[in-house]
Amino acid sequence: MATETHHLDAGQRALRSDRRAEFLLGALVVAVLLFVLFLIVFVFREAWPSFRENGLLWFANPDDFDRQVEKIFMSANLLQEPVYEFRAWPIIWSTIVITTLAVSISFVSALFVSVFVVEFAPDWMRRILEPIIRLLASVPSVILGLVGVLVLVPFIGNHIISDDSRREVSYIISLSGYSVLAGVLILSLMIAPLMIAVFVDGLRSVPRNWLEGALGLGVNRWRTFWKIGVRTARPALIAGTVLATARAIGESIMLAMVCGGVGFAPNPKDGLIFFVEPAKPIPAAILQASEELTSPPMRDTIFAMASLLLFSSLFLSFAGWVAKQPMKKYGVRA
Amino acid sequence: MAVAQTPTARRSARDSSSSWRWTDRLGLAFAWFLGLLFLVVTVGIVIYLMVQGIRFVKPEYFVTSPSAGFSESETGGFLDPLIGTLQVTAMAMAIAFPVGLGVGVWLSEYGRPTWLARLTESTVEMLAGTPSIVFALFGVLLFQSPVLAAFSQKNEGIVFGRSFFAAAAMLSLIALPLVVANVREGLQAIPGHVREASYAVGKTKWATTRRVLLPAARPSVVTGAMLGVGRVVGDTAVIILLLGATLRINPAEGFLGEARGTGSTLTSFVFQNAPTGEANQPEKAYAAAFVLLSLVLVLNVVMDFVVRRGRRLTWGS
Amino acid sequence: MGFLSPPPVRTLPLTGEEPKVVVPNGNGNGNGFVSAGRKVAPSSLAIDRMAVEDLSIAYGSKVAVDSVSLPIRQGEVLALIGPSGCGKTTLLRSLNRLTELTKTASLKGRITLDGDDIAGFEPTSLRRRVTMVFQQPNPFPMSVFDNVAFVLREQASRRPRKRDLKGQVESALRRAGLWEEVKGDLAHPALRLSGGQQQRLCIARALAANPEVLLLDEPCSALDPQSTKVIEDLIVQLREEVAVVIVTHNLQQAHRIADYVAFMYLGELVEYGPAEQLFGAPRQERTREYISGAFG
Ligand SMILES: Nc1ncnc2c1ncn2[C@@H]1O[C@H](COP(=O)(O)OP(=O)(O)OP(=O)(O)O)[C@@H](O)[C@H]1O
Ligand SMILES: [Mg+2]
Numbered sequence: 033m034a035t036e037t038h039h040l041d042a043g044q045r046a047l048r049s050d051r052r053a054e055f056l057l058g059a060l061v062v063a064v065l066l067f068v069l070f071l072i073v074f075v076f077r078e079a080w081p082s083f084r085e086n087g088l089l090w091f092a093n094p095d096d097f098d099r100q101v102e103k104i105f106m107s108a109n110l111l112q113e114p115v116y117e118f119r120a121w122p123i124i125w126s127t128i129v130i131t132t133l134a135v136s137i138s139f140v141s142a143l144f145v146s147v148f149v150v151e152f153a154p155d156w157m158r159r160i161l162e163p164i165i166r167l168l169a170s171v172p173s174v175i176l177g178l179v180g181v182l183v184l185v186p187f188i189g190n191h192i193i194s195d196d197s198r199r200e201v202s203y204i205i206s207l208s209g210y211s212v213l214a215g216v217l218i219l220s221l222m223i224a225p226l227m228i229a230v231f232v233d234g235l236r237s238v239p240r241n242w243l244e245g246a247l248g249l250g251v252n253r254w255r256t257f258w259k260i261g262v263r264t265a266r267p268a269l270i271a272g273t274v275l276a277t278a279r280a281i282g283e284s285i286m287l288a289m290v291c292g293g294v295g296f297a298p299n300p301k302d303g304l305i306f307f308v309e310p311a312k313p314i315p316a317a318i319l320q321a322s323e324e325l326t327s328p329p330m331r332d333t334i335f336a337m338a339s340l341l342l343f344s345s346l347f348l349s350f351a352g353w354v355a356k357q358p359m360k361k362y363g364v365r366a
Numbered sequence: 367m368a369v370a371q372t373p374t375a376r377r378s379a380r381d382s383s384s385s386w387r388w389t390d391r392l393g394l395a396f397a398w399f400l401g402l403l404f405l406v407v408t409v410g411i412v413i414y415l416m417v418q419g420i421r422f423v424k425p426e427y428f429v430t431s432p433s434a435g436f437s438e439s440e441t442g443g444f445l446d447p448l449i450g451t452l453q454v455t456a457m458a459m460a461i462a463f464p465v466g467l468g469v470g471v472w473l474s475e476y477g478r479p480t481w482l483a484r485l486t487e488s489t490v491e492m493l494a495g496t497p498s499i500v501f502a503l504f505g506v507l508l509f510q511s512p513v514l515a516a517f518s519q520k521n522e523g524i525v526f527g528r529s530f531f532a533a534a535a536m537l538s539l540i541a542l543p544l545v546v547a548n549v550r551e552g553l554q555a556i557p558g559h560v561r562e563a564s565y566a567v568g569k570t571k572w573a574t575t576r577r578v579l580l581p582a583a584r585p586s587v588v589t590g591a592m593l594g595v596g597r598v599v600g601d602t603a604v605i606i607l608l609l610g611a612t613l614r615i616n617p618a619e620g621f622l623g624e625a626r627g628t629g630s631t632l633t634s635f636v637f638q639n640a641p642t643g644e645a646n647q648p649e650k651a652y653a654a655a656f657v658l659l660s661l662v663l664v665l666n667v668v669m670d671f672v673v674r675r676g677r678r679l680t681w682g683s
Numbered sequence: 684m685g686f687l688s689p690p691p692v693r694t695l696p697l698t699g700e701e702p703k704v705v706v707p708n709g710n711g712n713g714n715g716f717v718s719a720g721r722k723v724a725p726s727s728l729a730i731d732r733m734a735v736e737d738l739s740i741a742y743g744s745k746v747a748v749d750s751v752s753l754p755i756r757q758g759e760v761l762a763l764i765g766p767s768g769c770g771k772t773t774l775l776r777s778l779n780r781l782t783e784l785t786k787t788a789s790l791k792g793r794i795t796l797d798g799d800d801i802a803g804f805e806p807t808s809l810r811r812r813v814t815m816v817f818q819q820p821n822p823f824p825m826s827v828f829d830n831v832a833f834v835l836r837e838q839a840s841r842r843p844r845k846r847d848l849k850g851q852v853e854s855a856l857r858r859a860g861l862w863e864e865v866k867g868d869l870a871h872p873a874l875r876l877s878g879g880q881q882q883r884l885c886i887a888r889a890l891a892a893n894p895e896v897l898l899l900d901e902p903c904s905a906l907d908p909q910s911t912k913v914i915e916d917l918i919v920q921l922r923e924e925v926a927v928v929i930v931t932h933n934l935q936q937a938h939r940i941a942d943y944v945a946f947m948y949l950g951e952l953v954e955y956g957p958a959e960q961l962f963g964a965p966r967q968e969r970t971r972e973y974i975s976g977a978f979g
Binding site: 047049050053054056058060064074075078144145148152153160161163164165166168170171172173174176178179181183221224252254255258275278279281282283284285288289315318319322325334335341346348349352353 | 385390393400401412471472486492501503506507570596601603663665
Binding site: 239241242244245246247248249250251252253255259260263264359361362363364 | 779781784806807808809810811812814815816817819821822823824825826833834837838872873874875885888889892894
């Protein structure tokens with residue numbers, strides 16, 4: 033006991049500094065949380081006037097999307113009542129279409145590619161593919177947008193769109209190659225490596241003895257991997273998909289570059305022409321309108337669009353969390 | 367005792383899928399196809415960008431500032447964007463790294479009360495999924511407010527809320543989740559007995575974290591930072607909304623003018639010079655994209671190196 | 684090689700002829716170890732199913748199994764015994780070519796199933812006939828029912844309905860002695876069963892596959908005496924239809940259920956012989972030491 037009391041002073045001092053460290057770190061965490069809360073509250077608050085003025089019609093279909101934006105913007109400059117009338121359906125629909133298509137395409141290909149990489153690719157192939165995937169995941173979207181604008185868009189404009197289809201829809205929209213298709217293809221390429229990276233991690237951490245258990249029962253490698261491996265890695269599949277979907281919904285630059293930037297809702301009734309029609313997803317619309325932030329009604333409208341994005345990212349992380357729950361029951365760690 | 371190393375004879379039947387059901391074989395073929403497609407497309411894009419970049423890049427671009435003009439020879443190079451990229455990245459990481467480190471350490475080593483830890487985790491996850499354009503808009507809101515107006519440039523009394531500081535602050539939000547996640551993962555991968563051993567010799571939790579755990583988790587910490595840098599370097603939306611409309615660096619007057627001034631980065635330079643941008647000079651866009659891509663490539667190689675070395679030094683699985 | 688050919692004694696240098704002196708395994712004599720006498724009469728008919736011929740397996744440069752030759756017969760239970768790390772699991776895994784999954788493993792020698800070299804088989808079809816229960820229980824992360832039904836579903840050409848599988852699942856679970864404990868809740872997650880229940884589930888799963896050769900790697904290591912008895916009875920009963928190879932550290936168990944015992948030491952097959960003889964009058968010094976508890 034004697035020696036202990038001797039060291040008590042130093043010990044106490046160390047303990048006190050320990051407490052202080054915990055306190056400071058905790059304070060930092062709380063500060064970050066408050067900041068994010070602040071972000072959410074303020075974005076929604078700025079968005080409120082636009083929703084208040086439009087009600088549910090905010091989500092409706094306008095006669096001409098780009099003209100209405102123009103009107104909102106101008107109304108601040110003239111000595112008149114600010115105009116708030118805004119119908120967002122074309123940009124919402126564009127976002128839904130492009131995100132759904134890109135996420136489905138990249139989910140299927142990412143799943144197959146990651147199964148391939150983890151289990152079936154020969155070593156040389158794996159050694160090339162893995163760094164390639166990581167590189168692609170880190171290519172800035174503006175670069176992919178540039179390639180899209182300079183290579184893919186002209187290609188679509190010159191070779192995929194026929195004159196007939198141009199004529200068929202000419203009364204409503206002109207087809208140039210800037211299109212849903214270009215956006216979807218490049219977006220898929222952008223988010224697939226993200227998914228693959230997360231999927232591969234998940235598939236790698238499937239316990240070896242579960243796979244061996246199935247192989248030992250005489251189930252072939254392909255089915256073993258799909259039935260046991262992919263099933264077990266489901267939380268990772270969900271996490272990767274949520275991450276990639278969030279990225280897809282939020283992508284502004286690349287989509288602003290290749291989709292045409294026309295406030296138009298691509299119409300599935302046009303058949304295959306649908307894919308080569310231009311579109312304007314929400315983030316691209318925000319980016320294009322960002323010059324007009326100086327006009328108060330426009331600013332509120334822009335924040336209303338942003339709040340929709342923010343809401344979807346909140347919703348996505350919640351949905352991802354919910355989707356991971358059932359597997360926990362079977363002992364698969366989420 | 368000599369065992370002949372002849373695995374080939376035994377392995378021959380290993381990959382034979384001939385007896386599989388046709389659906390399984392089709393699936394495997396599809397996996398091969400997609401793997402190869404992925405390889406070809408990615409390599410194609412990278413090579414295309416490299417070739418175009420080398421074709422159009424000129425040494426003087428690195429030392430001349432962009433300027434307004436009509437022909438390619440008048441518009442100058444991308445010195446300012448290059449400096450801008452480095453500056454804004456450094457500033458963003460100067461915020462994101464310490465904060466991310468702190469949050470990551472707290473989550474992994476302290477994490478009490480539990481509800482706060484849960485809340486923090488989901489918040490960080492949500493941040494990772496928040497579009498950068500939303501951060502950018504929030505930045506506009508924040509830095510136009512009178513309280514923070516001092517951080518950005520004023521023009522005849524109007525606060526535009528644009529500055530390196532504003533852009534860096536919002537970009538740090540993009541890097542933050544990556545830093546947090548990697549720091550946390552690195553710390554949690556350290557087996558419990560390492561901590562116990564340190565406590566056993568009388569070290570406090572804080573000392574253990576600083577002296578033992580963080581050094582051991584260094585590869586993950588560095589990886590997180592690198593991934594963050596990658597995202598920050600590649601972001602365009604925040605730059606366009608918060609850094610400035612001009613391509614030239616335009617420092618503010620007075621204290622810390624560089625940080626409070628406006629400018630551009632390689633990403634916004636590429637954007638402006640793409641056919642859809644205002645400057646529309648594709649050759650310059652290719653040249654700048656080439657530089658940007660090389661930067662990302664170097665980052666990747668360094669990260670690979672760090673991870674590989676880290677794997678060698680730390681405990682296996 | 685026909686089904687009814689005599690045991691291939693010629694390839695087995697260690698068995699040789701019948702030992703000249705069989706020390707009777709009476710009470711209190713012998714080496715004192717063998718206390719629990721055999722309860723099971725030897726099987727009437729033994730059929731050669733598999734043969735291991737001069738098999739060596741190495742992980743990189745580390746030799747794990749060194750020139751082992753063994754027959755595996757239907758109608759007789761073969762027990763592999765030996766100290767930890769002597770290569771029992773490795774030998775067992777090579778019988779249905781699971782060793783191939785380890786990249787560093789290399790293999791020399793020949794293993795036959797009904798006379799055909801297993802290297803020529805398609806691994807999947809081989810593993811359907813030669814099925815393994817692992818040392819560590821490894822139930823899949825699914826419900827109890829799905830675990831057993833998994834292999835049934837995979838073997839069927841068209842996906843069977845759940846109702847049609849019920850009977851087979853129940854009988855497999857009954858045979859593994861697990862039915863009574865799980866019948867109330869077949870949807871229970873398998874990973875939430877106790878260790879012993881998991882092991883029996885894995886046995887049930889292997890039984891559902893309906894194999895010709897069953898490889899059991901320490902199936903009773905996590906079981907209480909009651910379940911152990913269920914499994915032992917099952918094994919003895921199975922041997923008529925299935926060739927059973929069991930790895931065990933429990934010598935009493937080996938003695939209770941095995942007809943033949945192989946003692947391995949540092950990768951080598953030291954002694955192979957009928958259980959009575961190996962436990963009663965081991966010919967090798969190392970075997971004697973091992974079964975009298977000198978090492979291992
Ligand atoms: N995957 C592997 N890679 C390298 N060496 C291995 C591997 N698996 C086993 N070994 C080595 O091969 C030898 C035999 O291992 P094996 O698992 O067959 O022993 P065992 O007799 O089953 O032991 P136990 O009774 O403890 O289960 C051991 O020395 C072990 O270290
Ligand atoms: Mg073993």
